Structure formats: structure tokens, C-alpha cells
Amino acid sequence: MGPEVTELEEELGRFVGVEHVVGCSSGTDALLLPLMAHGIGPGDAVFTTPFTFIATAEVVALLGATPVFVDIDAHTFNMDPNALAQALDRVLERGALRPRGVIPVDLFGIPADYDPICAIAGEHRLFVLEDAAQSFGAAYKGRRTGSLGDVAATSFFPAKPLGAYGDGGAVFTNDERLAETMRSLRVHGHTSDRYNHARVGLNARLDTLQAAILLAKLSLFEDELSARKRVATRYTERLRDTTVTPSVPDDVDAAWGQYSILSERRDEIRSALTRAGIPFAIYYPVPLHLQSVFVHLGHNVGDFPVCERIASNIISLPMHPYLEDAQIDSVCDTVNRAVCT
Numbered sequence: 001m002g003p004e005v006t007e008l009e010e011e012l013g014r015f016v017g018v019e020h021v022v023g024c025s026s027g028t029d030a031l032l033l034p035l036m037a038h039g040i041g042p043g044d045a046v047f048t049t050p051f052t053f054i055a056t057a058e059v060v061a062l063l064g065a066t067p068v069f070v071d072i073d074a075h076t077f078n079m080d081p082n083a084l085a086q087a088l089d090r091v092l093e094r095g096a097l098r099p100r101g102v103i104p105v106d107l108f109g110i111p112a113d114y115d116p117i118c119a120i121a122g123e124h125r126l127f128v129l130e131d132a133a134q135s136f137g138a139a140y141k142g143r144r145t146g147s148l149g150d151v152a153a154t155s156f157f158p159a160k161p162l163g164a165y166g167d168g169g170a171v172f173t174n175d176e177r178l179a180e181t182m183r184s185l186r187v188h189g190h191t192s193d194r195y196n197h198a199r200v201g202l203n204a205r206l207d208t209l210q211a212a213i214l215l216a217k218l219s220l221f222e223d224e225l226s227a228r229k230r231v232a233t234r235y236t237e238r239l240r241d242t243t244v245t246p247s248v249p250d251d252v253d254a255a256w257g258q259y260s261i262l263s264e265r266r267d268e269i270r271s272a273l274t275r276a277g278i279p280f281a282i283y284y285p286v287p288l289h290l291q292s293v294f295v296h297l298g299h300n301v302g303d304f305p306v307c308e309r310i311a312s313n314i315i316s317l318p319m320h321p322y323l324e325d326a327q328i329d330s331v332c333d334t335v336n337r338a339v340c341t
């Protein structure tokens with residue numbers, strides 16, 4: 001918690017356009033802190049998508065609350081606002097859980113559709129916690145991710161758009177009281193009296209060394225965002241006739257955390273990339289509702305059909321700001337040959 005941490009928090013706040021930033025040890029803790037500050041616990045329902053990294057739903061379960069999954073939009077792979085309204089109605093009808101919050105995820109760097117999601121959440125007095133772990137630097141209707149819900153979490157894990165040299169994260173909000181509670185929770189629930197603790201907290205400090213690295217990288221970040229966009233544009237030009245390339249809504253500026261395509265011939269693409277020595281990843285092969293850790297929620301195959309279909313056809317290609325045209329073309333040639341033969 002050296003001076004670089006405060007300096008970074010101020011710069012991140014200016015970049016995103018929010019008043020309070022709480023730097024912390026990871027994206028996972030950045031999701032956990034606002035849930036703890038909101039007093040989330042047993043009997044509470046928190047709505048999120050089954051097509052995300054485990055951490056998004058894990059933090060809900062860790063606090064004893066229940067993640068309620070909502071299917072995704074077939075084009076953006078983000079939470080479908082209509083499905084959210086339906087899931088909320090079902091929870092209210094059954095009456096066993098108290099709806100408290102929504103965690104939309106800006107998957108692969110494309111922001112979720114916050115206007116309808118926040119409208120639904122507002123009607124039911126639910127908080128919206130934006131999982132911006134993959135979307136730092138993106139924008140929705142001219143506003144940066146990190147400012148789109150009531151509170152937002154991002155990650156500085158090296159593979160994210162703004163990566164440190166190890167773990168790190170940050171929480172963003174305009175709610176001063178929430179920020180103060182999260183600052184306390186970040187260091188064991190401390191108060192201004194250092195040895196009197198007000199609440200059960202965490203050791204979720206952001207390391208000063210990572211903060212110093214992030215300050216340096218932040219000064220290059222706008223250029224890196226443009227470079228990622230250039231890579232994505234070149235991929236799309238060369239792959240759109242042979243695969244389903246990402247659809248970015250008109251009012252959105254993507255951060256290109258990942259570049260992911262859909263193909264019925266994913267197995268062929270995988271083998272071809274492996275043979276060519278080109279790295280790739282499958283985000284995510286098993287939707288959260290079908291993972292062992294959540295069997296007690298009682299879900300079956302077919303519960304979230306859009307998510308399940310996308311999970312079986314998706315593959316992510318190499319994506320970083322320093323990919324050269326020849327490298328991009330070689331990836332595309334390999335994919336195109338695999339799809340067309």
C-alpha cells in the first residue's frame with residue numbers, strides 16, 4: 001500500500017470517470033469486496049451469466065449466497081436482459097431467495113447491454129456489479145467500462161487488457177460509503193484506529209510493485225487499445241467469410257481482451273493450430289451451471305441453450321497489441337485451411 005497505489009487509484013479514476021477506486025490484490029477480490037460491503041450472504045440471490053470465468057459466480061457462493069444463472073445473447077455472449085427479467089420473475093415467484101444484485105460480465109472485452117439491465121435492476125432495487133475483468137478500456141455509449149453499473153471490478157492479471165506482472169485488481173464506484181467500507185474490508189476490516197477492527201475483512205492489498213508497473217503501462221494503454229483494435233479488424237477481414245467473427249454493437253467500443261470466433265469445425269481448427277504451433281484457448285468449454293462445484297443448484301444440460309451452443313463452438317485466437325500483420329495472416333490462413341478442407 002505504498003504511495004504508488006494511491007497514485008494509480010487516482011489515475012484509474014480519471015481514466016474511467018468515477019470518483020472512487022479501490023486497488024486490490026486480484027479481480028476475484030475486486031468482485032468479493034463489493035459483495036461483502038453489500039452484506040451478501042445466505043438466502044440472497046445474485047444474478048449472473050453461466051458463460052464466464054468461475055470467479056464471477058464463485059464469489060457469490062463463497063459468501064453463502066446463491067448464483068442465479070441467466071442465459072446469454074447469441075451475438076455478444078453477454079447477459080440477455082430479457083432472460084434476466086424472466087429469471088428474476090422465477091425467483092420472486094418461488095419466494096425462497098431474496099434478489100439482491102446482478103453481475104453482468106463484459107465478456108472478451110465487449111460491454112454487456114447496461115441500459116436495459118440497469119433498468120430491470122433499478123425496478124427491483126438490485127445493485128449492478130460490473131465484471132469488467134476482460135473489458136478495461138472498453139466503452140458503452142461513450143462511457144468507459146468500470147462506470148457502467150453501481151460498482152465495477154476489474155483484474156490486472158497479466159492476460160487481461162491492462163496486465164500487471166502478477167496479480168492485481170481494482171473496484172470502481174461513485175458511492176462514497178461503499179468505497180469506504182471496501183477500503184476497510186481490503187485490510188482486515190480496519191478502522192481509522194489501526195488496532196480496532198470493525199468488520200471481518202480480507203488481506204486484499206494491491207502490491208506496490210504491481211501498482212508501479214501499472215502506472216507505467218497505463219501511459220501506453222490508449223496506444224495498446226488502438227493496436228488491439230487493429231489486430232481485431234485484420235482478423236475479422238480475413239475470417240468473416242469462413243467463421244462467425246465477433247459482433248460488436250454499434251454503440252460499443254471493445255477492449256479486445258480476447259478475439260473469439262465460432263465454428264462448427266472447431267476440432268479441425270484446434271488440430272490445425274496445434275500442428276502449426278499457434279497457441280489458442282477455449283473460453284469456456286464447460287458452462288458454470290454444468291460444473292461440479294454447482295451440481296447442488298440442480299441444473300441440467302439444456303437449461304441455458306444459447307450458452308451451451310456457444311461453448312461447444314467457440315475458440316479464442318492469439319490477441320495482444322504487438323501481433324504483426326504476418327503473424328495475424330498466418331493464424332488466419334491456418335484457420336481458413338482447417339475450415340475449408
Ligand SMILES: *Cc1c(COP(=O)(O)O)cnc(C)c1O
Nearest residue numbers: 026027028053055056133155157
Ligand atoms: C480473470 C477474470 C476474473 C478474475 O480475475 P483474477 O484477477 O484472475 O482474480 C473475474 N472475472 C472474469 C470475467 C475474468 O475474466
